[in-house]
Amino acid sequence: MIRVNEHFLKLKAGYLFPEIARRVAAFAKTHPNASIIKLGIGDVTEPLPPAVCSAMEQAVREMARPETFRGYGPEQGYEFLRKAIAENDYQARGAQVSPDEIFISDGAKCDTGNLQEIFGLDIKVAVTDPVYPVYVDTNVMAGRTGPADASGRYSGIVYMPCTPENNFVPDLPKEPVDLIYLCYPNNPTGAVATREQLKKWVDYAIEHKAVILFDAAYEAFIQDESIPHSIYEIEGARKVAIESRSFSKTAGFTGVRCAFTVVPEELTAYTADGKPVALKPLWNRRHCTKFNGVSYITQRGAEAVYSPEGRRQIRQIISIYMKNADLMCRSLRRLGYSVYGGQNAPYVWLKTPKGMGSWEFFDLLLEKLHVVGTPGAGFGAAGEGFFRLSAFNHPQKVQEAMDRFASLQI
Numbered sequence: 539m540i541r542v543n544e545h546f547l548k549l550k551a552g553y554l555f556p557e558i559a560r561r562v563a564a565f566a567k568t569h570p571n572a573s574i575i576k577l578g579i580g581d582v583t584e585p586l587p588p589a590v591c592s593a594m595e596q597a598v599r600e601m602a603r604p605e606t607f608r609g610y611g612p613e614q615g616y617e618f619l620r621k622a623i624a625e626n627d628y629q630a631r632g633a634q635v636s637p638d639e640i641f642i643s644d645g646a647k648c649d650t651g652n653l654q655e656i657f658g659l660d661i662k663v664a665v666t667d668p669v670y671p672v673y674v675d676t677n678v679m680a681g682r683t684g685p686a687d688a689s690g691r692y693s694g695i696v697y698m699p700c701t702p703e704n705n706f707v708p709d710l711p712k713e714p715v716d717l718i719y720l721c722y723p724n725n726p727t728g729a730v731a732t733r734e735q736l737k738k739w740v741d742y743a744i745e746h747k748a749v750i751l752f753d754a755a756y757e758a759f760i761q762d763e764s765i766p767h768s769i770y771e772i773e774g775a776r777k778v779a780i781e782s783r784s785f786s787k788t789a790g791f792t793g794v795r796c797a798f799t800v801v802p803e804e805l806t807a808y809t810a811d812g813k814p815v816a817l818k819p820l821w822n823r824r825h826c827t828k829f830n831g832v833s834y835i836t837q838r839g840a841e842a843v844y845s846p847e848g849r850r851q852i853r854q855i856i857s858i859y860m861k862n863a864d865l866m867c868r869s870l871r872r873l874g875y876s877v878y879g880g881q882n883a884p885y886v887w888l889k890t891p892k893g894m895g896s897w898e899f900f901d902l903l904l905e906k907l908h909v910v911g912t913p914g915a916g917f918g919a920a921g922e923g924f925f926r927l928s929a930f931n932h933p934q935k936v937q938e939a940m941d942r943f944a945s946l947q948i
């Protein structure tokens with residue numbers, strides 16, 4: 539008798555975004571003339587930068603000719619892209635990362651979800667609360683947890699609350715943990731981690747022989763010069779941290795698909811009897827066994843992100859989103875909301891007024907303003923009483939949404 543992986547049955551099956559879609563569809567059906575503004579899902583709205591498109595067009599033409607056609611490429615990604623990443627994203631910021639420590643992939647979602655495979659099943663996993671659900675669900679699927687409780691927290695996982703009191707950067711855990719997922723700039727809170735805060739975590743990981751999985755998918759949105767873009771800007775991080783990044787939000791690649799993960803040479807985990815094992819060869823083995831590389835065309839497009847025109851175009855696109863975020867922060871503050879994030883990330887995290895529940899506020903905004911956001915409770919128990927608004931939309935739409943907020947009587 540064929541049996542299922544019963545760990546999958548513990549999952550709170552894709553609850554958040556399907557539930558939002560269901561409520562929006564139901565509302566749209568009964569209010570066919572309502573013009574609904576979506577500030578919910580974190581997907582980009584601006585098209586690909588022209589420099590990226592030209593590079594991809596050129597690559598398509600190469601693929602059309604026998605002399606320049608390419609079949610399977612290296613699983614880890616082409617050298618030209620890994621070199622551009624190492625130089626521009628790391629060496630230019632004083633972080634020491636070499637091209638052969640970079641693994642190109644089709645997404646940071648896959649990478650941050652897959653990386654847990656190279657660690658023991660009996661390790662202790664720590665996540666922030668609220669959290670990007672991929673980190674938790676992939677550990678549930680792997681069998682590292684018990685069932686979820688009523689608030690959606692799985693037994694066996696250490697949840698580290700992120701609140702206004704700790705500026706949405708978790709305090710060090712009281713119990714020892716082995717694999718720590720950190721995402722800064724943060725989705726959903728829009729918070730950033732300072733050099734001092736990251737140093738504290740790196741020191742913790744060194745002391746406890748832990749590994750930090752640092753998700754820097756939003757680093758391109760950092761405006762404040764003093765905020766680190768990479769965990770490798772912190773001394774000692776090469777010994778304890780893996781970093782994932784993506785072209786999705788940076789360069790509008792959510793539909794094109796290209797990302798990368800850095801696994802430094804000196805990063806180790808341990809066997810049960812305490813022998814250190816280098817993680818780079820393990821991740822390389824996993825990557826090459828289960829993945830056959832990102833298309834040549836896509837990698838040429840990603841390379842163009844680092845060209846002078848590409849950089850200029852990307853800066854311009856990001857500034858559109860960051861102006862949206864700024865407008866949302868200023869408008870909502872003026873209306874009396876407690877607002878967080880939005881300065882170095884495309885997300886604005888606000889406290890729901892009058893102690894309303896996240897979903898209650900969601901329904902109110904949908905019904906009264908025809909504005910869709912994301913209930914904070916969907917990202918974890920500590921997100922209850924908060925609400926996420928995304929800056930990924932057209933400026934006129936964001937302005938219109940803010941005008942509607944001004945009319946809201948609560």
Ligand SMILES: *Cc1c(COP(=O)(O)O)cnc(C)c1O
Binds near residue numbers: 648753783787796
């Ligand atoms: C959007 C996002 C990513 C990027 O995912 P891709 O699979 O590269 O599109 C990664 N981490 C977080 C937290 C995100 O919000």
